[in-house]
């Protein structure tokens with residue numbers, strides 16, 4: 001196991017096989033690590049991690065936002081999507097991939113989707129898990145988060161790249177001496193042909209349709225076996241099952257399994273994002289009912305994406 005720490009843009013790896021990042025030299029490759037995890041310079045000179053499986057599946061994760069921006073399966077296809085208007089300047093969150101919504105899905109008291117996707121996560125650990133590259137990122141409260149949400153917390157996000165799978169585990173711990181509540185989501189942008197894409201598994205779920213007014217969603221019940229994206233769609237599915245099937249309309253069927261992500265959200269902005277709405281759909285694993293944690297308590301949820 002190799003421990004990696006980040007402080008003020010300074011990455012230090014205690015394994016000689018790892019890569020090193022420092023202010024003077026930027027990101028420099030020392031060698032490919034035995035774990036299949038390396039550091040590279042991403043867009044906007046932001047550091048990113050590249051995880052490679054022995055079968056050549058690959059994921060990229062930006063430390064800014066702890067955001068997985070790319071998941072290439074062994075065939076070389078990237079199943080995630082980053083919007084063309086995404087910026088990599090830390091002024092806005094990265095629009096695409098798998099951004100974190102934490103500690104609020106929104107809308108609500110603080111900025112839409114919370115601050116987890118606007119902060120630098122650090123690398124706590126990198127390892128080889130049964131032959132697969134794995135990293136654990138950490139986010140803790142700081143002055144930026146405290147100004148919006150005055151609680152001590154730790155978020156750990158473990159990512160493992162398998163042959164044709166991408167698995168994540170999010171663990172939120174209350175490190176404060178008072179209780180807090182949060183909502184959260186993995187706001188996954190999948191590459192897709194939105195006109196051909198569909199999601200199976202949601203039939204029977206209670207729905208909260210955020211169209212036309214996100215603050216006053218309309219309650220309903222999903223009665224379709226296959227939900228499609230014919231136009232603008234912004235809909236919450238409560239108590240969704242722990243397995244969904246996304247047909248991305250591009251020839252891929254993606255199984256989305258989870259534990260503890262009790263809800264799901266489907267979103268496509270349609271002509272509100274004329275430049276790209278045809279090229280992606282969001283299928284989000286979410287926890288939309290308040291999770292209350294007493295001091296020292298934790299909440300954990302897992303997501304497993306794989307191709308069928």
Ligand SMILES: O=P(O)(O)OC[C@H]1O[C@@H](O)[C@H](O)[C@@H](O)[C@@H]1O
Pocket residue numbers: 095096113187210214234235265267284
């Ligand atoms: O913040 P982003 O990545 O542009 O996504 C915004 C959308 O995110 C979705 O999760 C919400 O359901 C939408 O209401 C919202 O408009």
